[in-house]
Amino acid sequence: MISKQNAPAFTWQGVCDGWTLLDDADLHVLQERMPPGTSELLHKHAHVRQVYFVLEGEATVDLDLVGRSESLGVGEALVIEPTTPHRISNRSPAALEFLVISSSPPRHDRENLE
Secondary structure, rough: OOOOOOOEEEEEOOOEEEEEEEOOOHHHHHHHEEOOOEEOOOOOOOOOOHHHHHHHEOOOEOOOOEEEEEEEEOOOOOEOOOOHHHHEOOOOOOOEEEEEEEOOOOOHHHHEEE
């Protein structure tokens, strides 16, 4: 059994927390928590397909380079296809917690666009 209580933990953007729930070559699962007003950098993956699944709070996912975005609430998911520029943000007044399910480890395949 693995949970954020016993999974390897990390911090990103100085204030966001993450836990690696699974780190296999063909499946990678992170649980992440973002405080209000935080955002990751716009980026893309050449080969990795991802699913964002909201556990708590509300996420805004910016897609492409044309300003398209999707809002996700608890229990909602969004598939991010390879090569799609994207960024997840927490624009709400409450914490956001979500899963990032990837077809392979995304850090090895990430290109920041800003």
